[in-house]
Amino acid sequence: MNFNNAPLVISLGEGLDIRPNALEVPIPRRRVVSDPCLPERLPTSGFIQREAEELAPRATLRQLRRSPSPTEENETPTSADSKHTRRPSTSSATSSSSIKSAVRSFLKSPPTSRTPADWKAPEAYQVFRAIEERDVMFLMQVRDNAFHLLLRNSGNATPLVHAMRLGYKDVAIILLGAFSRWVNHLEDEDIEKQHIQTYLKALRTNLKLAIDEGLASSQSDLIASFMQTLIMSEGNKWVLSQVSAISRALNVGMEATPVRMAGDAVRSFATKRLGKAELIASFEDYVANATGDLLMMSAWSSVLQSVQGDMIPTYYFARDDRVYKAFVDRLDQHKTEIQRKCSRRLKWQIRVLRTCLEGRSVTYRRKVELLTGELDESDVV
Numbered sequence: 001m002n003f004n005n006a007p008l009v010i011s012l013g014e015g016l017d018i019r020p021n022a023l024e025v026p027i028p029r030r031r032v033v034s035d036p037c038l039p040e041r042l043p044t045s046g047f048i049q050r051e052a053e054e055l056a057p058r059a060t061l062r063q064l065r066r067s068p069s070p071t072e073e074n075e076t077p078t079s080a081d082s083k084h085t086r087r088p089s090t091s092s093a094t095s096s097s098s099i100k101s102a103v104r105s106f107l108k109s110p111p112t113s114r115t116p117a118d119w120k121a122p123e124a125y126q127v128f129r130a131i132e133e134r135d136v137m138f139l140m141q142v143r144d145n146a147f148h149l150l151l152r153n154s155g156n157a158t159p160l161v162h163a164m165r166l167g168y169k170d171v172a173i174i175l176l177g178a179f180s181r182w183v184n185h186l187e188d189e190d191i192e193k194q195h196i197q198t199y200l201k202a203l204r205t206n207l208k209l210a211i212d213e214g215l216a217s218s219q220s221d222l223i224a225s226f227m228q229t230l231i232m233s234e235g236n237k238w239v240l241s242q243v244s245a246i247s248r249a250l251n252v253g254m255e256a257t258p259v260r261m262a263g264d265a266v267r268s269f270a271t272k273r274l275g276k277a278e279l280i281a282s283f284e285d286y287v288a289n290a291t292g293d294l295l296m297m298s299a300w301s302s303v304l305q306s307v308q309g310d311m312i313p314t315y316y317f318a319r320d321d322r323v324y325k326a327f328v329d330r331l332d333q334h335k336t337e338i339q340r341k342c343s344r345r346l347k348w349q350i351r352v353l354r355t356c357l358e359g360r361s362v363t364y365r366r367k368v369e370l371l372t373g374e375l376d377e378s379d380v381v
Contacts, residue, residue, distance in 0.1 A: 256376075297317070352375065
């Protein structure tokens with residue numbers, strides 16, 4: 001069968017025909033007005049770093065607050081060999097690069113293993129002459145082989161006083177560097193020896209003279225060295241009394257302010273003995289460091305009420321990072337007993353202290369501020 005599709009094809013074709021008079025004039029688009037803008041720039045790396053230093057510790061402590069007493073299985077183990085070094089003081093540095101170099105040499109050079117065969121202990125006048133001639137190498141030999149001669153009073157003057165009277169600030173700072181080094185290298189078993197106590201008393205007098213002369217502004221270790229010496233020679237009772245009081249405050253609860261107590265105690269103790277403490281740039285750094293030490297010693301004292309262990313020696317106080325290392329070692333050694341016997345609040349306080357006082361990325365002043373917010377002002381019970 002055939003179909004005639006011609007009419008249908010013609011009809012469709014007519015619809016496709018475009019006649020000129022049927023064209024529509026296109027309406028032009030409205031031109032977009034140029035209005036350029038720049039996106040807000042990213043913060044500087046310095047700003048980001050400051051924000052991180054501000055917020056990261058708080059975030060960590062908030063996490064500790066949410067979980068004040070985790071089970072032992074869920075606790076993150078911390079190595080007993082954790083490294084912790086006190087942040088250097090922010091006190092102003094001396095302008096002379098030669099002084100800096102000499103002090104670094106004094107502080108970093110290792111102790112001599114034995115006295116040289118040709119070494120002969122000098123007379124006092126020879127030490128004073130070396131100061132007058134600024135003979136640093138000779139003074140280093142005296143430091144390593146006859147340290148007590150750097151402290152000896154002769155003719156109404158010690159070597160340090162003699163250097164200050166001559167106006168030899170560089171030599172005075174060299175001697176102060178030797179004092180700091182000697183204090184920090186004292187062995188634990190030597191502290192109670194009679195001749196060491198005699199040296200400590202002489203050293204305390206020398207350091208006090210240096211502070212009175214204003215040398216603290218150019219020797220950042222001076223304040224710490226003075227207070228270390230003071231504690232080792234006569235501050236044992238003070239440390240024990242403060243540890244007892246702050247330990248009680250840690251156990252009381254929300255109304256206690258153990259961080260403020262520790263800071264006020266350190267500041268009062270140091271100010272009475274330093275005299276010009278408020279004028280010394282590194283003083284507040286020392287107060288912050290020592291505040292952390294008192295808190296750790298007090299927390300460990302609280303632990304010992306439930307756990308058998310050794311006290312942290314009082315002569316560790318304010319001596320580099322010794323208190324923190326001793327604190328961490330003891331926590332790791334008695335971890336199971338602490339978890340089983342100590343109160344929920346004390347376990348939380350220990351974790352806050354250990355976490356907050358670890359490392360060097362945050363200054364000690366900032367750490368104390370964080371501890372104040374947690375231990376003095378938090379609602380953890």
